[in-house]
Amino acid sequence: MSEHRRKPPQPQGGGRAAARRGQSGASSGRRAAPRGATGSPADYGLGHGSASEEQPTGSRADARRASQRNAGGGRRRAAEAAAGRRGGQSGPGRGRGRSAPDRTRLIDYPRADRYGWQRWMPSWKLVAGLFVGFVGSLVAVAGIGYAMVGIPDIAKTATAQNNVYYWKDGSQMVATGGETNRQNIDLSQIPEEMRWAVISQENKTFYDDSGIDPKGIARAVFNMARGGQTQGGSTITQQYVKNAMLNDQSQTISRKFKEIFVSIKVGAEVDKDQIMAGYLNSAYYGRNAYGIQAASRAYFNKDAIKLNPGECAFLAAMLKGATYYDPAGATSVDSVGATPAANSKRALRQMQDTLDKMVEYGHLDASVRAKYNTLPKWQNPRSNTDLKGQIGYLVDLANGYLVTHSKETGVTQDTLQQGGFSIYTTFDKNKVNQLQASVKKVQDANIKPKQRPGTDTHVQFGGASVEPATGAIRAIYGGEDATKHFTDNADQTGAQVGSTFKPFVLAAAMTWGVRDPDLGSSQAQDERTIVSPKSLFSGQNKLKIRNYDDTVWKNEKGEEWLQTNDGNVSLGNPPDYKIDLREAMRESVNSAFVQLGMDVGLDKVKDSAVKAGLKESSLTNSGFPSFSIGISDPSAIRMAGAYATFAASGKQRDPYSVEKVTSEKGQIFTHKTQTQQAFTDKVADNVTDVLKTVVDKGTGTNAQLPGREVAGKTGTTDGNKSAWFVGYTPQLSTAVSMFRYDDDESKKDRTFLKMFGTGGQKKIHGASFPAQIWHDYMLEALKGTPAKDFPEPQPIGEVVNAEPSPTPTPSATETEEEETSPSPTPTRSAIEPSPSATETCRRFFGCENDGGTSNGNSNGNGNGGPGDPSPSPSPSESPGDDRGATGGFFGGPGG
Numbered sequence: 001m002s003e004h005r006r007k008p009p010q011p012q013g014g015g016r017a018a019a020r021r022g023q024s025g026a027s028s029g030r031r032a033a034p035r036g037a038t039g040s041p042a043d044y045g046l047g048h049g050s051a052s053e054e055q056p057t058g059s060r061a062d063a064r065r066a067s068q069r070n071a072g073g074g075r076r077r078a079a080e081a082a083a084g085r086r087g088g089q090s091g092p093g094r095g096r097g098r099s100a101p102d103r104t105r106l107i108d109y110p111r112a113d114r115y116g117w118q119r120w121m122p123s124w125k126l127v128a129g130l131f132v133g134f135v136g137s138l139v140a141v142a143g144i145g146y147a148m149v150g151i152p153d154i155a156k157t158a159t160a161q162n163n164v165y166y167w168k169d170g171s172q173m174v175a176t177g178g179e180t181n182r183q184n185i186d187l188s189q190i191p192e193e194m195r196w197a198v199i200s201q202e203n204k205t206f207y208d209d210s211g212i213d214p215k216g217i218a219r220a221v222f223n224m225a226r227g228g229q230t231q232g233g234s235t236i237t238q239q240y241v242k243n244a245m246l247n248d249q250s251q252t253i254s255r256k257f258k259e260i261f262v263s264i265k266v267g268a269e270v271d272k273d274q275i276m277a278g279y280l281n282s283a284y285y286g287r288n289a290y291g292i293q294a295a296s297r298a299y300f301n302k303d304a305i306k307l308n309p310g311e312c313a314f315l316a317a318m319l320k321g322a323t324y325y326d327p328a329g330a331t332s333v334d335s336v337g338a339t340p341a342a343n344s345k346r347a348l349r350q351m352q353d354t355l356d357k358m359v360e361y362g363h364l365d366a367s368v369r370a371k372y373n374t375l376p377k378w379q380n381p382r383s384n385t386d387l388k389g390q391i392g393y394l395v396d397l398a399n400g401y402l403v404t405h406s407k408e409t410g411v412t413q414d415t416l417q418q419g420g421f422s423i424y425t426t427f428d429k430n431k432v433n434q435l436q437a438s439v440k441k442v443q444d445a446n447i448k449p450k451q452r453p454g455t456d457t458h459v460q461f462g463g464a465s466v467e468p469a470t471g472a473i474r475a476i477y478g479g480e481d482a483t484k485h486f487t488d489n490a491d492q493t494g495a496q497v498g499s500t501f502k503p504f505v506l507a508a509a510m511t512w513g514v515r516d517p518d519l520g521s522s523q524a525q526d527e528r529t530i531v532s533p534k535s536l537f538s539g540q541n542k543l544k545i546r547n548y549d550d551t552v553w554k555n556e557k558g559e560e561w562l563q564t565n566d567g568n569v570s571l572g573n574p575p576d577y578k579i580d581l582r583e584a585m586r587e588s589v590n591s592a593f594v595q596l597g598m599d600v601g602l603d604k605v606k607d608s609a610v611k612a613g614l615k616e617s618s619l620t621n622s623g624f625p626s627f628s629i630g631i632s633d634p635s636a637i638r639m640a641g642a643y644a645t646f647a648a649s650g651k652q653r654d655p656y657s658v659e660k661v662t663s664e665k666g667q668i669f670t671h672k673t674q675t676q677q678a679f680t681d682k683v684a685d686n687v688t689d690v691l692k693t694v695v696d697k698g699t700g701t702n703a704q705l706p707g708r709e710v711a712g713k714t715g716t717t718d719g720n721k722s723a724w725f726v727g728y729t730p731q732l733s734t735a736v737s738m739f740r741y742d743d744d745e746s747k748k749d750r751t752f753l754k755m756f757g758t759g760g761q762k763k764i765h766g767a768s769f770p771a772q773i774w775h776d777y778m779l780e781a782l783k784g785t786p787a788k789d790f791p792e793p794q795p796i797g798e799v800v801n802a803e804p805s806p807t808p809t810p811s812a813t814e815t816e817e818e819e820t821s822p823s824p825t826p827t828r829s830a831i832e833p834s835p836s837a838t839e840t841c842r843r844f845f846g847c848e849n850d851g852g853t854s855n856g857n858s859n860g861n862g863n864g865g866p867g868d869p870s871p872s873p874s875p876s877e878s879p880g881d882d883r884g885a886t887g888g889f890f891g892g893p894g895g
Helices: 015-027 060-086 116-120 124-148 154-158 192-202 214-225 236-244 253-269 272-282 292-300 309-318 340-360 391-404 413-418 429-446 498-511 521-526 581-586 590-600 602-612 625-629 636-647 681-697 769-781 812-820 837-844
Strands: 163-166 172-176 422-425 459-466 473-477 536-538 578-580 658-663 666-670 711-716 722-728 733-741
Touching: 163 391, 172 391, 192 236, 192 272, 192 309, 192 340, 236 253, 236 272, 272 292, 292 309, 309 340, 391 413, 391 422, 391 473, 391 658, 429 459, 429 473, 429 769, 459 636, 459 769, 473 636, 498 581, 498 590, 498 602, 498 625, 498 636, 498 681, 498 711, 498 722, 536 590, 578 581, 581 590, 581 681, 590 602, 590 625, 602 625, 602 636, 636 681, 636 711, 636 722, 636 733, 681 711, 711 769, 722 769, 733 769
Parallel strands: 163 422
Antiparallel strands: 163 172, 422 658, 459 473, 459 733, 536 578, 658 666, 711 722, 722 733
């Protein structure tokens, strides 16, 4: 046999698999390696020897690995050759080609025939397929959802359960809320203007839409996904469905989708007029009135069919939330913006907007619309006589707290109206009764509206008692009777607090300090001097107020500010009338605290009040000097809570009225007290020590309690329109207010009235009736409670203005003032301790030992009322006399 036909020996580790790989390589167009080739040049006849020559020694495993390497190289070369042919190229290394897609995959993603970023770009077929599948799924889900839901029966929403309220000791206070006030009426009994008012304001496409608002739905779902509350903007159909689903008011995405499906079904299968009638018969209008007939009776005491267009537009406004639109106002410890005045303003604005839209959309003639430019005359009866006395105020306060804090309590206005809750309040039954009795005692003995109709009518008292250790509201006095007087006087009434605001100025001076007048504004903010109570400030009457850098303060009209004291007396040591802050607080010297506030910075004074617990929204503009002497109007509840912060050595706890809530599901809410260190104990205890002086031998001696330490402050406002006493022991903080407020519902503008002559007094001060009520109440409220002393204060700060200043040279303006003044200004050379309240009253204030006013131009005159920052000066005002005056340029109240 010839040499070339001889069968070569099989390589080690090769075998049939290697032969097949060699054949695969050959089929790709490239010459296959001879059997037994090792990959060396000699294998291809490029070196010495031949295929039959001796192979390198090694194990079978080595030979097998070598064979596999050769086979792998063959496959790579075959692939490269194939790619070159598809790309119109030849030879190895001429670029990569696309491999055939894997036909075994259902979805070709990532794409097998692409490389790099293109591999992750889906094909149009894939996108189209997914879209069709998604839409099909939605249609299927919608179809199933549509089929599963039914049309709700609106009549089933007429039932409700009582809410049961409990006193602090666990005994039942009252059960109320189950008396659902509702009566369905036919659409023919509902005025056409009522229907168009609701449509114009809420859903102008009602008769044309499908019943849902996609944008509103998307917004609500998005808010819920973020953990927030759903928003308005739903169609009337959706509102109708929501009212019919009162048994499920959970704020969840699943409930929202259920509502959507029901709305779609109702919109498709129920007549629009039927939906409108159902909505107006089931909607909540406030005052426990469900449906248009009940609302018409609650607000106007007439049947719905007799409503005029203005009354219809008014009731349409109530649908936006009666808490903030009912002109009677709302009651909540934090409902600062829901006062009768604010609500009336909102209701009128909303009513007018509705009427305008009715005209715009062609539902009301312009000549008819022109007749309704003011709020209709409304009434405010309470249907439940169980809410008489203080009970109604207490229930309102608890309800307001739950709804205002719905994120924590889980109780909304809807679920509260549905009822079924057991609400355990913080109110102490004995203390509530004692506070009411104390007010009634003073009122019956002194306020005689029949004998003195010009001075003793419209007199109101308010009060609140807060526990410093917890923030729990133990008692309030909201007014004579919740079924007759509807504004809770313990909540914000608009009555200015006067000099009871001064402790926040002192706390600011001890916390941040006064600025250095020799430094620039930015540097002065950083380099301050903490103030000691021994620091000296001027107690001069008609003091020219200066900025911290010693420049004279002027308003936007370029007018200077002269600060007066009550009675137009200068207090302190002449000739410059320097007085330390303890004595200035004791005698409620306005000029000293107004200048102190300017030196500290009114922004810091405001921060101090907020840190103590006052609501920022209850504070007026802090850009005017009189801010420091109480032109703001916090509520009695908040004032008691803020003073409680001082009683607790600087620990601030928000006032609250509900301890826990239970339902058939178990306990759903438990209050958790949150404590913030508003001031250091050194600051708070020094403020308390100064306020002790006020009660021990100052304007607050009428509030002394035998055997107990008491700290407090009197307050009287400009024009004698309100008077306060706020004081505390370590265990209880109480605020009492007195004011005259014309709350006649028929009057468009209800205002505070002056109290000169009220109760037979020449002028009402915080030291008179308010301090007497405080004393009588606290004496009974603390019976059985061991007496406790306040912490001993630690020394604080530096004595600023310690060096005597030279006698000021009167300016031309001041000289002119003295010449034109009808009588010389009385002065005192020094402050001496008052042995009793009677002597203090008799010697300095004509039996009125508190108060003051500020007059804001260079002549000590002005005609601005409280809260009016820049009225024009009136030369007709008597210079420097607060009796009968309406105040200075900034309505500055006094002590």
